[in-house]
Amino acid sequence: MSVDVYWRIAMEGDAPALRLGDITRGGFGPYRPGSLGPGLRGGEPDGYGPLDYMAEVARATERAGFVGGLMPSFPETDDPWAAAAALAAETRAYRFMVAFQPGFLHPVQAARMSASLQAASGGRLVYNIISGGGGPQQLWWGDKVDHDDRYARTSEFLDVLKGAWNGPFDHEGRFYRVEGAGLPADLRDQPFPEVFFSGSSPAAIAAAGRHADYYLSWLEPFEALAEKFDLVRRHSDTPPKFAVRVDVLARETEEEAWEEIREGWARVGERDRTPESSGSVGWQRGRAFTAGAGDAFADLEVQPNVWGGFNRLRPGPLFGLVGDYHQVAERLNELIALGVDAFILAGVPHLEEARRVGRHVLPLLKGNTS
Amino acid sequence: MTRFHVVVPTRPPRRAELPEFLTDVRPGGREPEHRPAARGAELGGLDGVFVPFDPGGHDPLILAPELLRASRYLQVTAEFHPAIATPVYAAKVSASLQRYAAGRLAWQMTVDLPAAVARAHGDFLEGDARYARADQFLTIARGVWNDSPFSYEEEYFQVLDGGLPGSRVPRPFPRVYLSGTSPRALELSARHADVHVLEAGEDPALVPEGVEAAVRLPFGLGAPGAEGRLVEEIARRRDQGVAEFVLVPSAPVADVYAFAQRVLPLVGKESESVG
Numbered sequence: 001m002s003v004d005v006y007w008r009i010a011m012e013g014d015a016p017a018l019r020l021g022d023i024t025r026g027g028f029g030p031y032r033p034g035s036l037g038p039g040l041r042g043g044e045p046d047g048y049g050p051l052d053y054m055a056e057v058a059r060a061t062e063r064a065g066f067v068g069g070l071m072p073s074f075p076e077t078d079d080p081w082a083a084a085a086a087l088a089a090e091t092r093a094y095r096f097m098v099a100f101q102p103g104f105l106h107p108v109q110a111a112r113m114s115a116s117l118q119a120a121s122g123g124r125l126v127y128n129i130i131s132g133g134g135g136p137q138q139l140w141w142g143d144k145v146d147h148d149d150r151y152a153r154t155s156e157f158l159d160v161l162k163g164a165w166n167g168p169f170d171h172e173g174r175f176y177r178v179e180g181a182g183l184p185a186d187l188r189d190q191p192f193p194e195v196f197f198s199g200s201s202p203a204a205i206a207a208a209g210r211h212a213d214y215y216l217s218w219l220e221p222f223e224a225l226a227e228k229f230d231l232v233r234r235h236s237d238t239p240p241k242f243a244v245r246v247d248v249l250a251r252e253t254e255e256e257a258w259e260e261i262r263e264g265w266a267r268v269g270e271r272d273r274t275p276e277s278s279g280s281v282g283w284q285r286g287r288a289f290t291a292g293a294g295d296a297f298a299d300l301e302v303q304p305n306v307w308g309g310f311n312r313l314r315p316g317p318l319f320g321l322v323g324d325y326h327q328v329a330e331r332l333n334e335l336i337a338l339g340v341d342a343f344i345l346a347g348v349p350h351l352e353e354a355r356r357v358g359r360h361v362l363p364l365l366k367g368n369t370s
Numbered sequence: 371m372t373r374f375h376v377v378v379p380t381r382p383p384r385r386a387e388l389p390e391f392l393t394d395v396r397p398g399g400r401e402p403e404h405r406p407a408a409r410g411a412e413l414g415g416l417d418g419v420f421v422p423f424d425p426g427g428h429d430p431l432i433l434a435p436e437l438l439r440a441s442r443y444l445q446v447t448a449e450f451h452p453a454i455a456t457p458v459y460a461a462k463v464s465a466s467l468q469r470y471a472a473g474r475l476a477w478q479m480t481v482d483l484p485a486a487v488a489r490a491h492g493d494f495l496e497g498d499a500r501y502a503r504a505d506q507f508l509t510i511a512r513g514v515w516n517d518s519p520f521s522y523e524e525e526y527f528q529v530l531d532g533g534l535p536g537s538r539v540p541r542p543f544p545r546v547y548l549s550g551t552s553p554r555a556l557e558l559s560a561r562h563a564d565v566h567v568l569e570a571g572e573d574p575a576l577v578p579e580g581v582e583a584a585v586r587l588p589f590g591l592g593a594p595g596a597e598g599r600l601v602e603e604i605a606r607r608r609d610q611g612v613a614e615f616v617l618v619p620s621a622p623v624a625d626v627y628a629f630a631q632r633v634l635p636l637v638g639k640e641s642e643s644v645g
Contacts, residue, residue, distance in 0.1 A: 027469055027537055027538050027539040028535060028536070028537060028538065029536070029538060030538055031538060035538075038538070038539055047472075049469060049470055049471075049472070049539050050466075050469055050470060050539065051439065051469075051470040051471075075535065076535045078465075078466040078469065078470075079462050079463040079465075079466040081431065081432075081435075081463055082435050082463050082464075082466040082467045082470065083466065083470075085431070085432045085433075085434075085435035085436055086435040086436065086438065086439040086467075086470055086471075087439070088436065089436060089439070089440070090439075103456075104455060104456050104458075104459035105454065105455045105459060106453060106454050106455065106491065106492050107492070108490070108491045108492050109429070109431075109453075109454035109455060109491065112428075112429040113429045113431055113432050115429075116428040116429040116432035116433065117432050119399060119400075119401065119428065120401065120428075120432060120433075120436060122399060136530075136531060139529065139530035139531065139532075140458075140529070140530070140531060140532050140533075141456070141458050141459070141529075141532075142456050142457070142458040142459075142510065142527060142528055142529035142530075142532065143456070144528060160492075176492055177492060177494060178489065178490065178491070178492045179486075179489035179490060180486065180489065180490045181490050181491070181492070182490065184381070184424075184425070184426045184427055184428065185426065186381065186382055186400060187428065
C-alpha cells in the first residue's frame with residue numbers, strides 16, 4: 001500500500017531557520033534585513049509578494065517528491081482557498097490540502113468553490129477539515145457555536161456539501177437548509193476531494209468515523225498515537241486511514257540537528273518557553289506529555305529523536321523528529337509500521353527543508369513490511 | 371478618468387469538434403474562457419474585469435484569484451452574495467488576495483437573488499431583511515479589516531475581539547460595487563458602496579452622492595458600424611456622469627480585443643478633447 005507524503009506550506013510567513021525565528025519571508029510584519037516576498041531593492045519594495053515565495057515552495061515541494069502541501073488556516077495566516085486558486089496554474093502535480101472550518105463558508109458555496117478548483121487544477125484539491133480549537137480564537141472568527149456542537153455542524157456541513165455535489169438536494173437540518181442545491185452542469189463529474197479530518201476530542205473522533213478518509217493527528221509519543229488510532233478504529237464502521245503531521249529537523253549528523261535546537265532554545269527567553277495555553281484538545285494532550293520536563297531542551301526528548309518543544313521555537317504543534325537523516329527516516333518507518341498511511345512533514349524554512357528532506361530522508365523510507 | 375471593465379465568462383465554451391483524422395492534443399478538462407478574456411483586457415489596457423456570480427458557472431472566488439495571479443494591472447471584481455460566508459471569513463480570504471495582488475481585488479455584492487437561486491444556495495431570507503444582512507456583512511468586513519480589536523454583535527453576524535493581522539504588503543479594503551434601484555438598495559449604496567452599478571435603462575441621477583456611477587453595457591463589435599455606435603453611447607453616458615463601464619461582450623475574447631484596439635483609442639481621444 002502506498003504512503004502519501006505531504007509537505008506543509010507556510011501561510012503565516014516563514015523564517016530563515018528554526019533557530020532564528022524571525023519571520024522574514026511572506027509579507028507579515030515589518031521589513032527586516034533579509035526580508036523577501038516582498039523584499040527591498042534599492043530601498044524600495046521590490047514588487048514581489050507572499051505568493052511569489054509560496055509558489056517557490058510549492059514548486060520545490062512537488063519536485064522534491066512530495067504529493068502536495070498542507071495549507072493551514074489560523075487567524076494569523078493567509079487563506080488557503082485564495083492561495084490554492086492562485087497557485088493552481090503554477091504547479092502540475094501538487095495537491096492543495098486546504099484547511100478550513102465548516103461554518104465559515106456555506107456548504108453549497110464550499111461545493112461550488114471545490115468543484116471549480118477541481119476543474120482548474122485537474123482534481124488536486126484535498127480537504128483538511130478542522131472543527132475544534134475554540135476559546136477566544138473562535139469568537140475572533142465570529143463563530144459562536146460551541147466546541148462539541150461544532151462537530152455536529154461539521155457532520156451536517158459535509159452531508160449538505162456532498163448532497164449538493166451529487167444534487168439536486170433538499171435538506172432541512174439544525175444548521176443548514178437548502179432547496180434544490182446542486183452544482184453547475186459542467187462541474188458535476190468532478191472527483192470529490194479526499195477528507196483529512198483533525199481533532200483529538202471524543203466528539204472529533206466520533207465525527208471522524210463518519211466522514212474521514214484520513215484521520216489526521218499531530219505527532220505524539222508513539223504509544224499514545226497508537227492508542228488514539230485504536231480509539232478511532234473502534235468508533236468507525238469502516239476505519240479511516242491515518243495521517244500524522246510531523247515537524248522534521250534532519251541533518252547529516254545528529255549533533256548538527258541538536259545544535260539547531262540548542263541555538264533556538266537559547267534564542268527564546270524563559271517566558272517564551274512557557275507558551276500560552278490553547279483551547280485545542282490536541283494541544284492540551286501534547287502539553288500533558290511534556291508536563292514535568294525540566295528547563296533544559298534535552299528534557300523534552302520524550303523518546304529517541306521525538307522532541308516536544310517545537311512550539312517554543314515557532315507557532316504550532318509540540319512534537320517533531322530531530323536527528324540525522326537515518327534516524328529521522330527510521331522513526332518515520334516506525335510510524336508507518338504503526339499504521340500511518342500519510343504524512344504531513346514540515347521544516348523551517350519550508351523551501352530549503354523541502355528540498356533537503358526530499359533528497360536525504362524520503363529515499364530512506366521503507367513501506368510497511370509487516 | 372473613465373474606467374472600463376469587461377465581464378468574463380464563467381462557463382466553458384462549446385468545444386469545436388475536430389475531424390477525426392486531425393491529431394488532437396488539446397488538453398483535457400474544460401475551462402471557462404475567463405483567462406483569455408482577462409488577458410485581452412490586461413494587454414489591451416482596460417481597467418478591470420468582472421467575474422459574475424452565475425449559478426450555472428464556475429465560482430468567482432476561485433476564478434478571481436486565478437485572474438489576479440495572471441495579471442499585473444487589472445482590477446478583478448468578484449461577485450458574491452452575503453450568504454456564502456461569514457463576513458470575517460470573506461474579509462480573511464480577500465485580505466490574502468489583496469496581499470497577493472497589490473490590492474487589485476474588488477467586491478460586487480449582489481443582495482437581491484431570485485428566490486429559487488437563493489434557496490438552492492441555502493438562503494431563505496426575503497425582502498428588506500436581505501439589505502439589513504448585507505449592511506451587517508459589510509460593516510463587519512470593514513471593521514475587522516481596519517480595526518483591531520473589533521467587536522460587533524448583530525442579528526445575522528457577530529465577532530468578538532476580531533481584527534485581521536497586520537501586513538507589510540499594503541492590503542486596501544476591496545472597492546465595493548453595489549446595484550439596485552429600490553430605496554433600500556440605494557440606502558445600502560450610500561452607506562457602503564464606492565461604485566453603484568446601473569443597468570442600461572436606469573437613471574444615473576439615482577446614484578447616491580459621494581458614490582461613483584457605473585453602467586452595465588452589453589456590446590458586440592462584430593457588425594459594421596458597431597464601434598461608432600458604442601463610442602456615442604459611452605460619450606452620452608459620460609455626459610450623464612457615469613465614471614465606470616461594466617462592458618458585457620457578445621464574443622468573450624474577440625470583442626475584448628476589438629474594444630481595446632478600436633474603441634478605447636477613440637474614447638481616449640474624446641476625453642482628451644473634452645478635458
